[in-house]
Amino acid sequence: HPPWLYYVHAVVVWGVCFVVRGFLFQAQAKFLKMRFEWLLGLPAPRATTILFANIPRTYRSVSQVTVFLSGIFSDDAVQEVNFVKHTSALASMVQAQERAKELGRKAELRAEKDGVRPTHRVRPSLAEPSGKQVDSISHYAEERQALQGRIEAERKRIVTEGDSLSSGINSPCAFVTFATRHQAEMARDLRFSANCKLWQVSSPPEPSAIRWQALLADPNRSALMKTFGYALIVALYLFFTPLCALITSAATTVDAGPLQPVWGALAPTLGLRLMLMLLPTILLTTFRLLFALRSDPEAQHHLQAWFFAFEFIFVILVTAVSTSLVDTIEQLAKQPMSVFDLLAAKMPDATHFYMNYLVLSWSTYSFMLLRVGNLVKFLVFKAALYTEEEAFQKAEPESQDSDGMGVRCTELSISVCILLIFSTLSPLVAPIAAVSFALSRITFGYLVVFAETRKPDLGGEFWVTQLGHVQLGPAL
Incomplete structure (x- = not known):
C-alpha cells in the first residue's frame, strides 16, 4: 500500500485543478465584458465593413457586387465597394x-x-x-x-x-461597407452561394496590418502552399525531437571538469532556450511565405498556437524522453497507456530543471527592458547621419519574431503550466514562479504602455487561446 502522503498529494492536485478552473472562468467573465465594450465602441466604417473573399469572376466589379447585394438587402444597403486590386506595376x-x-x-x-x-x-x-x-x-x-x-x-x-471585368485588375477580395451595422452583421452570418468556397465573408483586419499579397493570392494555389507549409512544420517537429533530447542529456554526457556542477545545472536549460529562440523565426517565416494570412496579427496568432505546441512538448514533456528517445517511443508504441506511468516516474526528478528554467527567464526580462535590438538600430542609423527623430522612427518597432505577441503569450502560458504542474511536486517552484510573473508584469507594463509603438490586435483572440493553453497544465 502506498504511504498516506500520496493520498494527501492527490487531494492537493485536485484542489489546484478546481481552484485554477474557477479563476479561469472568472477571468473569462471579466474579459467578455471588455470584449463587448470593445465591439460596441468600434467606429464606422470599420464596424460596418465586411471582407468578401473568393468572389466569382462574373461579379468582380463594383457595379456587379452592388447589384448582387442590393438584391439581397435593399437598394441603399451598400454604401461602398473597394476591390483589392492587382497593382504590381504601381x-x-x-x-x-x-x-x-x-x-x-x-x-x-x-x-x-x-x-x-x-x-x-x-x-x-x-x-x-x-x-x-x-x-x-x-x-x-x-x-x-x-x-x-x-x-x-x-x-x-x-x-x-477597375470596373471592367475583362481588365483583370480586381482580385477575388473586396471590402464592402454597408449603411448600418445591423446589415453588416447580417451579411457576415449569411451564405451567399451553395458552394461554400465562394463568397466567403469575414470581419476585415485592422487596415494598418493587412498583408495585401495574401488577399491577392489565388485560392487554389494558397491551399496547396498551406499543405506544403504543414508538411514543413511536421518535418521541423520530427527534426527537433532528437535534437531536444540530445540537448537535455548534455549535462551527463559532457564532462566539464571542475565546473561540472554549474554545467549540469545550466546546460540543459540554457541549451533548450537557445534552440527555442530560433523556432519563432522559422515558424513565422513559414507562415508568411506559405500561409495566406490576411494580417500580421493573424500570423502572430498562428505562431502562438504552434510555438506553444512545440514548447509544451519540448519544454514540459521533454523530461519523459530525455534519457532515451528510441526506448521511450518503443515503450509507448507497445503500451500507449503507459505514458502516465512514464510521466509520473520522470517528472518528480525534473523539478530542479524547471526551477533553473524559471530563474533563467528573469534575465530575459531585463534584456527586454534594455531593448538592445532597437538601441543597436538607433545607433547605426544615427551614425549614418540621420537625425535622432529619423533614427528613432527607423529603429521601431522591435523584432516581431522574438518579441511579438505570439511569443510573449506562449512564454507566459508555458510558465503558468510549469507552475501548475510542478508546484505540487516541489513547493519551491511557486515562489520562483511568483517572482517571474512579477517581473513580467513590470516589464510588459512598461514596454507596452510607455516604450513600444502601438500595434493592432485581434480583439482578444490571443487571450482566449492563452486560457486554452493554461488549462493543459491542470489536465497534465
Whole structure:
C-alpha cells in the first residue's frame, strides 16, 4: 500500500485543478465584458465593413457586387465597394520612388556633414556609354518627380479600368461597407452561394496590418502552399525531437571538469532556450511565405498556437524522453497507456530543471527592458547621419519574431503550466514562479504602455487561446 502522503498529494492536485478552473472562468467573465465594450465602441466604417473573399469572376466589379447585394438587402444597403486590386506595376514604381527618396535624404545628410554636394555616376546608357557624373541631390529629386508623374498616370488607369471585368485588375477580395451595422452583421452570418468556397465573408483586419499579397493570392494555389507549409512544420517537429533530447542529456554526457556542477545545472536549460529562440523565426517565416494570412496579427496568432505546441512538448514533456528517445517511443508504441506511468516516474526528478528554467527567464526580462535590438538600430542609423527623430522612427518597432505577441503569450502560458504542474511536486517552484510573473508584469507594463509603438490586435483572440493553453497544465 502506498504511504498516506500520496493520498494527501492527490487531494492537493485536485484542489489546484478546481481552484485554477474557477479563476479561469472568472477571468473569462471579466474579459467578455471588455470584449463587448470593445465591439460596441468600434467606429464606422470599420464596424460596418465586411471582407468578401473568393468572389466569382462574373461579379468582380463594383457595379456587379452592388447589384448582387442590393438584391439581397435593399437598394441603399451598400454604401461602398473597394476591390483589392492587382497593382504590381504601381507597387514597383512606389518602391522605386521610396528608394530615390531615401538615397536623396542620405545625399543631403552627407552634404551637411562634408559641406560639399555629393556626386555619383549613373548607369551607362546609349547616350552615355561610360555613365554620366551627376549631382546626387538633384538627380534623386528629378527621379522622384519623374516617378510621381508615372505613378499618378498608373493610378488613374487602375481607377478607370477597375470596373471592367475583362481588365483583370480586381482580385477575388473586396471590402464592402454597408449603411448600418445591423446589415453588416447580417451579411457576415449569411451564405451567399451553395458552394461554400465562394463568397466567403469575414470581419476585415485592422487596415494598418493587412498583408495585401495574401488577399491577392489565388485560392487554389494558397491551399496547396498551406499543405506544403504543414508538411514543413511536421518535418521541423520530427527534426527537433532528437535534437531536444540530445540537448537535455548534455549535462551527463559532457564532462566539464571542475565546473561540472554549474554545467549540469545550466546546460540543459540554457541549451533548450537557445534552440527555442530560433523556432519563432522559422515558424513565422513559414507562415508568411506559405500561409495566406490576411494580417500580421493573424500570423502572430498562428505562431502562438504552434510555438506553444512545440514548447509544451519540448519544454514540459521533454523530461519523459530525455534519457532515451528510441526506448521511450518503443515503450509507448507497445503500451500507449503507459505514458502516465512514464510521466509520473520522470517528472518528480525534473523539478530542479524547471526551477533553473524559471530563474533563467528573469534575465530575459531585463534584456527586454534594455531593448538592445532597437538601441543597436538607433545607433547605426544615427551614425549614418540621420537625425535622432529619423533614427528613432527607423529603429521601431522591435523584432516581431522574438518579441511579438505570439511569443510573449506562449512564454507566459508555458510558465503558468510549469507552475501548475510542478508546484505540487516541489513547493519551491511557486515562489520562483511568483517572482517571474512579477517581473513580467513590470516589464510588459512598461514596454507596452510607455516604450513600444502601438500595434493592432485581434480583439482578444490571443487571450482566449492563452486560457486554452493554461488549462493543459491542470489536465497534465
